[in-house]
Amino acid sequence: MYQFDERIDRYGCNQVKYDFVGRVAEGVRADALPMWIADMDFAAYPPLIEALQKRVERRTFGYSLHKTDEFFGAIRGWLRYRFGWEVANGDICYTPGMMTAIAFLIQGLSAPGEGVVIQPPVYDSFAEVIERNGRRVVNNPLIPREDGGYEMNLTQLEAQLRLPENKILLLCSPHNPVGRIWREDELRRVGELCKENGVFLISDESHCDLVRRGLRHVPVQQLFPGSPLIATCMTPSKTFSVSGFQIGYVLLQDEGLRGIWERESMKVHIFHPNALAITALQAVYNDCREYYERSLDYLDENLRLVDDFLKTEMPRARYRLPEATYLCWIDLRGYGCPPQEIMERCLYRGNVVPDPGAGFGQGGEGFIRLNAGCPRETLMEGLQRLRKAMED
Template sequence: MIYDFNKVINRDRTNSVKWEFVGHHVAGARDDTLPLWVADMDFPCAQPIIDALHARVDRLIFGYSDPYTEEYLSAVTGWFERRFNWIIDPEHLVVAPGVVPAIGVLLRILTQPGDGVIIQRPVYYPFTNMITGNGRRVINNPLSLSDGRYAMDFADLEAKASDPANTMMILCSPHNPVGRVWTPEELIRAAEICQKHEVVLISDEIHCDLVRRGVTQIPTRLLSDSDQIITCTSASKTFNLAGLHICNCIVSSEKIRQEWQAEQRGRMGLSGGNAMGIAATQAAYNQGEEWLEQVLDYLDANLQFMAEFIAERLPQAAFTIPQGTYLPWIDLRGYGLTGPELEERILGQANIALDQGYIFGPEGEGFERINAACPRSILTDCLERMAKVLEG
């Protein structure tokens, strides 16, 4: 089946956070603000997923649902074996309502109040919120930036991991927002440092399927024998199913799995899945590859278009096509604007809602994160508005 990703789909009256509720989530946004902020695609869903959801609706009852069936587990493990050559023991899968809630559970069972948790800013800001909201401390191991390429500072990571008060690290792989797909050497080094200092490593790999052609994403756990590495994944970003609230985590430690289930179900009362999320994930992983391959081609073309547009029309900006994710990270520091001045230009004058760089940490000041998973006409409109307010 050939999908038309150029088609603009009206998302009014669908409870869309991205479009209908932008004013509730982005201070200063209006009803007519162009939203390219939250990581939510504007593409039609894969037809096998739509068909599977229709079939599930036809079953008429939507009671409490448990994902731990042979059909569901084989769909998830089969995907990772085909796409990553990673053979996962089905018993190691733990299902949760989402990656961020999963990280919350792991913080509560594997760290103590006051413990330090290492993150690498500029990074996905809910990490910070989840850490501080659970009474733990953020320990920043900032990424270094040179010639448009971000890298890990391993000397700093070693120093911070060696502090016994720091007991967990959250790795973003591929990294959101800077778009790096870490090399095997980088992942091995980070894993070795954590293992050496008995730091639990949580690898958020929710964007693992969304990498550029010619770039190879490798699961962190494939490169280490440590059962203190926990991988968080989901079909939600790959197939745009975030509203169905289901994720899959690979936990090889039986002890951690038991503690997780006790916390998630016993103390928090959280379900491991929902009827629609289960049906959609099975269809996505069993029948969604044709759709994904077309999406990857379209994203690559959108990002190449962005690179050419920025080079010609936004010459003071610095931009490198991200190796992973569909969330390009644009360096606008060359325009010499303060954070509030840049926000006034982008949101106030251009009437575009983007994710301002500073929300990812001080290292993001002067950057903007754009959601490029949209029809080319919407992306063009966004970039034209940016060029108008920044270049005149």
């Protein structure tokens, strides 16, 4: 019987979250508890292990191609299961990762020096990939609410998208790190603004499956079928904690966009996923739905436990249950410490490693992002260490 409570040994597997935790800062102890990086600490699901074992037993690992009915069918079946969304085989473009896809799209849809709009605090690699490709970051910061939630600044966004030098809106949906699921009316307005101004919309929907019970994520492209302006980036990586396979896909429902994608990916010779990645994607999408549904219940309870703990043990912290993701966006400004001291307390006093909020850009100062995608014993240990860091 699969147990989400099982604590598995992740050390010695060349995994960034554990084996390279010392790179976070100088002097971080080897036994620091990693609660950073968005991958979960659960053991791989049994149907995935069985599929990989069968593939390994074939004893051959030559060049592999993903363009099969089985590969496309697994993705199409998952999108139908999750969103009631019908896509065609030809809409699906392979990518080795979400940021690779975003980089290709930025290169193909804009010119050096042109603007890409993002909405901080947001996944830190967004600003990095824009700048590394010679484009200009245009910030449209989210508006914090009194209840700890966030809204898009649609008024400022409209003004930014009207400027001819801004060519792309890079949307995080659901939003990492604040955990918002954008409502359908918000997504429709964003899509309409892009259409009115001829701005390309790249939607990173890496966390689209990890929604809390009773809530619903809508892929923005589903609201604008066939749009020549929208690219949707998806992956099983977050849902099933298989980031190490480096496999994802971009949904492009316009022939012109697919042509741009092919041109940019051919420049760097992106053709073949690795053999086991193909097996992994098909296994998790076809055969791991029961485990996925159980994981949502487990994560829901973890997120509630964080809420209960902070209210009783760390009342100066502010936290709002995320609508999506397993990431806790915790406001520690009530402790009166500068952002650097908050991280130093976590790393050296609490011996716990969250992500620093400042890394997510404007509006993240004084926050941390804590990963609750782990066995409950690990989570409670991490929260106790956080309390020690800030309260003792």
